[in-house]
Amino acid sequence: MKRRQFASVVVVGAGPAGLAAAIRASESGRQVTVLDDNPSAGGQIWRGEKDRRSGNDASAWFQKFRTCPAEMITGARLIHGDPERRILSVETRQEFFEIGYDKLILATGAREFFLPFPGWTLPNVMGVGGLQALVKSGLPVDGKRIVVAGTGPLLLAAAAYFRKHGAIVPVIAEQAEWRSVAGFGIRLSKNLGKLFQARSLRLALRSSRYTFSTWVEAAHGKDRLENAQVRTGAKVWREPCDYLAVGYGLKPNIELPVLMGCRTQSGVVAVDEFQQTSQEHIYCAGECTGIGGVDKSLIEGEITGLAAAGLKDSARRLFAKRRKTRQFANVLDRAFALRPELRQLPLDGTIVCRCEDVRWGRLRPMNSWRSAKLESRCGMGPCQGRVCGQILEFLLGWHPESVRPPVFPARLESLTQDSEMKESLRT
Amino acid sequence: MRSMPEIITFSINGSPVRVSGGTSVATAILISGETAFRRSVSGEPRTPLCGMGVCFECRVTINGLQHCLSCQTVCQDGMEVQTG
Numbered sequence: 001m002k003r004r005q006f007a008s009v010v011v012v013g014a015g016p017a018g019l020a021a022a023i024r025a026s027e028s029g030r031q032v033t034v035l036d037d038n039p040s041a042g043g044q045i046w047r048g049e050k051d052r053r054s055g056n057d058a059s060a061w062f063q064k065f066r067t068c069p070a071e072m073i074t075g076a077r078l079i080h081g082d083p084e085r086r087i088l089s090v091e092t093r094q095e096f097f098e099i100g101y102d103k104l105i106l107a108t109g110a111r112e113f114f115l116p117f118p119g120w121t122l123p124n125v126m127g128v129g130g131l132q133a134l135v136k137s138g139l140p141v142d143g144k145r146i147v148v149a150g151t152g153p154l155l156l157a158a159a160a161y162f163r164k165h166g167a168i169v170p171v172i173a174e175q176a177e178w179r180s181v182a183g184f185g186i187r188l189s190k191n192l193g194k195l196f197q198a199r200s201l202r203l204a205l206r207s208s209r210y211t212f213s214t215w216v217e218a219a220h221g222k223d224r225l226e227n228a229q230v231r232t233g234a235k236v237w238r239e240p241c242d243y244l245a246v247g248y249g250l251k252p253n254i255e256l257p258v259l260m261g262c263r264t265q266s267g268v269v270a271v272d273e274f275q276q277t278s279q280e281h282i283y284c285a286g287e288c289t290g291i292g293g294v295d296k297s298l299i300e301g302e303i304t305g306l307a308a309a310g311l312k313d314s315a316r317r318l319f320a321k322r323r324k325t326r327q328f329a330n331v332l333d334r335a336f337a338l339r340p341e342l343r344q345l346p347l348d349g350t351i352v353c354r355c356e357d358v359r360w361g362r363l364r365p366m367n368s369w370r371s372a373k374l375e376s377r378c379g380m381g382p383c384q385g386r387v388c389g390q391i392l393e394f395l396l397g398w399h400p401e402s403v404r405p406p407v408f409p410a411r412l413e414s415l416t417q418d419s420e421m422k423e424s425l426r427t
Numbered sequence: 428m429r430s431m432p433e434i435i436t437f438s439i440n441g442s443p444v445r446v447s448g449g450t451s452v453a454t455a456i457l458i459s460g461e462t463a464f465r466r467s468v469s470g471e472p473r474t475p476l477c478g479m480g481v482c483f484e485c486r487v488t489i490n491g492l493q494h495c496l497s498c499q500t501v502c503q504d505g506m507e508v509q510t511g
Contacts, residue, residue, distance in 0.1 A: 039500065112477055121471055123463070123472055123474040125474075126474065129477070129479065131478065134453060134454050134475065138446065138449065138451065354484060355483065357469040383483045387476070387477075
């Protein structure tokens with residue numbers, strides 16, 4: 001079954017940026033369709049907030065979204081797009097379809113950055129945002145011991161969240177130096193709310209050990225995680241735990257913007273003051289233009305929605321507000337820079353590419369992404385290098401190669417229905 | 428608006444499971460105590476890493492369809508989930 005659709009504005013991603021963009025474009029009289037690969041709107045930060053009644057920011061935005069006429073299609077994954085014909089190829093569990101647009105808004109968000117260390121593939125070793133997402137989707141952690149490790153303010157927000165749900169967080173291991181974080185004048189407790197809307201943060205800080213210059217160098221266990229090996233300077237100890245939540249910050253999801261021909265700069269999508277990309281009809285908002293948290297995403301989303309609807313004067317009135325959110329983002333980035341010791345974490349036997357089980361000892365002597373792919377299948381699995389690509393960029397300085405369709409693994413019947421991909425299958 | 432939580436009944440590897448409505452399949456599998464969502468190419472058991480549809484570690488078979496991302500799938504009545 002194949003259907004064709006058209007919307008004057010198509011928004012990809014229903015996190016804060018995508019929702020704000022959809023609301024503003026829709027209020028301006030545009031016919032809007034929002035696509036998201038998750039089962040419901042909200043993105044990562046507002047996961048599970050949709051049905052909450054409490055009067056927080058999220059519920060106010062959801063309320064606006066519910067009452068605006070924008071169409072929402074969940075469980076929809078973008079697999080291909082053509083910026084010339086202005087058409088996107090979309091796969092859902094039931095079907096494949098193409099949707100045309102006049103203006104496209106990409107709000108593809110960010111993913112967590114992981115570093116390989118011995119034992120990181122053990123069951124119950126997860127990302128910080130990853131475990132938080134599972135708890136938001138109903139995983140009980142009451143009485144569970146969770147070690148939180150990595151870098152950035154997300155560690156604190158997640159630890160607070162786990163504690164609120166009854167977990168014991170014996171240690172929050174932050175790799176950055178105290179001096180580095182304090183030196184930038186970041187008042188974490190004051191600013192975290194802006195970034196993650198974290199509540200009961202003081203509680204988490206009071207009863208958990210938040211230590212700087214500290215990182216997890218190994219995870220141990222027989223069939224599943226039993227303890228995390230934590231290092232602070234010369235001191236090393238094993239912390240028993242049920243879950244290890246470890247993440248080294250966020251990286252923008254730029255695969256789809258790159259596929260659509262949008263220029264990137266330093267790993268983020270380059271945009272002008274109206275959030276327009278190097279492609280005339282494509283705009284970008286939120287974490288994919290630079291990691292900056294929910295306030296930056298919302299204001300960029302609003303500007304994008306207005307600009308895509310042609311209301312440049314209204315968009316311009318929001319520029320000052322956006323400037324503030326971006327300044328804070330820049331400071332954060334530098335304060336939580338990764339320490340070089342983390343490059344020594346993987347041993348020769350440590351898996352780097354989890355899809356194809358390619359180990360560090362195999363990759364270390366290689367000199368390019370190309371040879372790694374050809375000789376070891378590194379990055380050739382279903383995640384298409386989304387996890388190991390950024391790891392190897394950090395460990396070996398390799399830059400990911402160009403993006404090719406489909407940007408996510410797609411069903412064969414979808415590929416055969418996509419007008420352009422059909423051609424490439426034949427050759 | 429949030430109503431009374433409904434109970435969803437389905438199966439994981441043939442065993443019946445009951446969870447509240449809105450629970451993701453990934454979460455239900457973790458609650459069931461299963462530690463191998465899938466086996467890696469060298470046979471290691473794996474659980475979800477990213478929890479948001481990026482890493483593909485959480486993939487399972489749902490109603491006979493392979494490679495479904497359990498973290499992006501909500502449990503439904505009568506669903507048959509196979510891990511490993």
